[in-house]
Amino acid sequence: MAKLVLIRHGQSEWNALNLFNGWVDTKLSEQGIEQAKHAGELLKAEGIEFDQAYTSVLTRAITTLHYALEEAGQLYVPEEKSWRLNERHYGALQGKNKAAAAEKYGEDQVHIWRRSYDVLPPLLDNYEETVEVEGKTYPAFDARYADVPYGELPLGENLKVTLERVLPFWDAKIKKDLAAGKDVVIAAHGNSLRALVKHLENISDDDILNVEIANGQPIVYDLAADLTINLKKVLK
C-alpha cells in the first residue's frame, strides 16, 4: 500500500496581499514559511518516510517542499520538478487584486473564474507580456520554460486545461511510483492540486466548485494496489 501526500504551498506574499499569483513566481511570506515547517512537523509525527518528492517550477512550492522535508528530517529524498505541477495560469488576472476584480466584474464572475471547471479567465495577449506590481516587473515566462514546446505554454487556464497538462506527468511518473509501492509527496498549488484531487477522487465538474485546499495542510491518501483510495485524512 502506497501513501500519497499532497501539500499546497504555504501562504505566498501575494496570497497575503490578496493578489492573483498564477504562474508569477512569488515567494512565501513569513507565515507561509511557518506553515511549511508545520506541515513537516505533522508529517514527522505521522511517521511517513518518503521515497520520492515532486514539485512545480515555482519558488513557493519548491521552498515549501524543502522546509517541510527538512522539518521531517528527510531533505535527502529525491525530488523532481515539473512545470506541469505549476499553479493554473491565471491569464490577464495575474497580479490583480481579487477583491478589486470582484468589484469591477462582480463577485459571481470572479468566483466562476476562480472555482469553475471549464470557464477560462481573461487570457494574456502574448507570451511576452509582463506583470507589474508595486514597481516590480515579473516576466510571464522565463528560462525555466525553455524546454516546453512553444504552443504548450498557456496564456491562461481553467481547471480543465490545468488537469489536462497535469495528467501526462501524473501518468508518466507519479502513478508509476505509487504503483511500485513508493510513498510520494507532491508540493504544489491550490488549483493544480484541486485538479489532481478531482481526478483521484472522481469528483464531478459541478462538485469541484466547492473544493478548497488550504495552505500547508498535508492531505494524506492511503492507496490500494490499484490506486483506489483506502483512507484520506487532512493533517492540521
Ligand SMILES: O=C(O)[C@H](O)COP(=O)(O)O
Ligand atoms: O494563484 C493564486 O492566486 C492562488 O494560488 C490560488 O488562487 P485562487 O484561490 O484564486 O484559485
